[in-house]
Amino acid sequence: MGLSNSIPLSQVKTGEMFQINKIQLEGPLKRRLLDLGFIPGAVVEVLQKSPLGDPVAYRVSNTTIALRKEESLLITGSLIRSEAHE
Amino acid sequence: MSNFRIALAGNPNTGKSTLFNLLTGLRQHTGNWPGKTVIHAEGALDYKEKHYTLIDLPGTYSLYSNSADEEVARDHIIFERPDVTIVVLDATALERNMNLALQVLEMTSQVIVCINLIDEAKKKGIEINERKLARKLGVPVVKISARNKTGINELLETLDQMADGKIATNPIQVTYSNDIEEKIAQLEPLVQRAVGDAFPARWVALRLLDGDKSFLNALKKRQNGVQKEVAVHGYSACH
Ligand SMILES: Nc1nc2c(ncn2[C@@H]2O[C@H](COP(=O)(O)OP(=O)(O)OP(=O)(O)O)[C@@H](O)[C@H]2O)c(=O)[nH]1
Ligand SMILES: [Mg+2]
Numbered sequence: 088m089g090l091s092n093s094i095p096l097s098q099v100k101t102g103e104m105f106q107i108n109k110i111q112l113e114g115p116l117k118r119r120l121l122d123l124g125f126i127p128g129a130v131v132e133v134l135q136k137s138p139l140g141d142p143v144a145y146r147v148s149n150t151t152i153a154l155r156k157e158e159s160l161l162i163t164g165s166l167i168r169s170e171a172h173e
Numbered sequence: 174m175s176n177f178r179i180a181l182a183g184n185p186n187t188g189k190s191t192l193f194n195l196l197t198g199l200r201q202h203t204g205n206w207p208g209k210t211v212i213h214a215e216g217a218l219d220y221k222e223k224h225y226t227l228i229d230l231p232g233t234y235s236l237y238s239n240s241a242d243e244e245v246a247r248d249h250i251i252f253e254r255p256d257v258t259i260v261v262l263d264a265t266a267l268e269r270n271m272n273l274a275l276q277v278l279e280m281t282s283q284v285i286v287c288i289n290l291i292d293e294a295k296k297k298g299i300e301i302n303e304r305k306l307a308r309k310l311g312v313p314v315v316k317i318s319a320r321n322k323t324g325i326n327e328l329l330e331t332l333d334q335m336a337d338g339k340i341a342t343n344p345i346q347v348t349y350s351n352d353i354e355e356k357i358a359q360l361e362p363l364v365q366r367a368v369g370d371a372f373p374a375r376w377v378a379l380r381l382l383d384g385d386k387s388f389l390n391a392l393k394k395r396q397n398g399v400q401k402e403v404a405v406h407g408y409s410a411c412h
Binding site for chain 1: 184234235237238239263265266268269272
């Protein structure tokens with residue numbers, strides 16, 4: 088089910104939209120990501136990378152949240168093609 | 174004049190401090206929570222023959238990710254047991270804000286849900302049916318703008334009535350999967366025997382099932398009467 092084109096959030100480029108499918112974590116770290124709004128089904132927009140590329144700012148559920156790469160690597164899902172480019 | 178303790182809880186940036194300042198004016202002081210580098214603000218408010226002490230809790234998305242802020246907010250609600258907890262929500266991000274609101278509703282029934290930034294929501298074309306929401310959540314819901322000072326009288330009226338015990342609440346309870354509900358049912362009577370009515374038994378049972386060491390440590394400390402001002406490290410998630 089769409090697993091073939093499943094990618095980690097860390098690979099998504101600035102300006103692109105992404106839908107979360109799974110958090111590849113357990114325990115308190117998973118809980119923290121869920122609490123920040125990174126829940127399966129949620130749509131995430133990649134806002135901007137910091138000068139060194141880490142952390143990255145994301146827009147999720149109407150709020151801007153920065154994640155480090157070790158976190159965004161473990162959030163998998165798929166790109167949403169933006170209508171503006173079609 | 175009777176005295177009531179009111180806690181303001183909510184996600185970061187939802188206008189808790191703006192509301193706190195509006196309600197308490199200059200009658201406030203700040204300091205640190207014992208052993209934590211989290212600012213503690215307390216203020217006073219008199220309304221209709223009642224004296225209120227307001228506590229501005231740190232803004233958090235949750236009470237269970239074990240940051241210092243979250244522990245302060247959780248410990249305050251569960252151990253200090255404010256007479257009323259006002260959960261301040263951002264009207265433009267209700268879905269996100271409900272996580273914390275539901276968590277608080279599992280801990281206490283003395284809750285007023287205060288939907289702030291209603292002016293921003295209007296600008297964005299968001300309409301909120303507070304009566305329907307109040308029915309669903311089982312507690313009063315008041316729409317305000319702390320910046321424009323609208324809805325404040327209704328909030329104070331609701332507070333006054335809740336303090337008088339005139340509002341019967343019936344907070345929504347999250348229902349978990351069958352096996353978790355079964356375990357809760359087994360644990361609840363044991364919890365009740367161990368801690369009595371001092372804590373909401375269902376909530377404590379859930380913490381046990383969650384393996385929430387941070388809460389259990391806080392509980393042990395309280396029960397031993399040990400006021401060690403050392404944060405428990407090595408377990409909490411890094412931010
Ligand atoms: N438009 C609008 N802005 C508001 C309202 N209430 C607060 N703000 C603004 O929202 C921002 C955050 O307000 P604070 O009161 O600091 O929020 P807080 O909940 O205390 O934030 P933390 O302590 O970080 O959790 C400030 O810029 C406020 O001026 C409101 O009703 N309408
Ligand atoms: Mg504040």
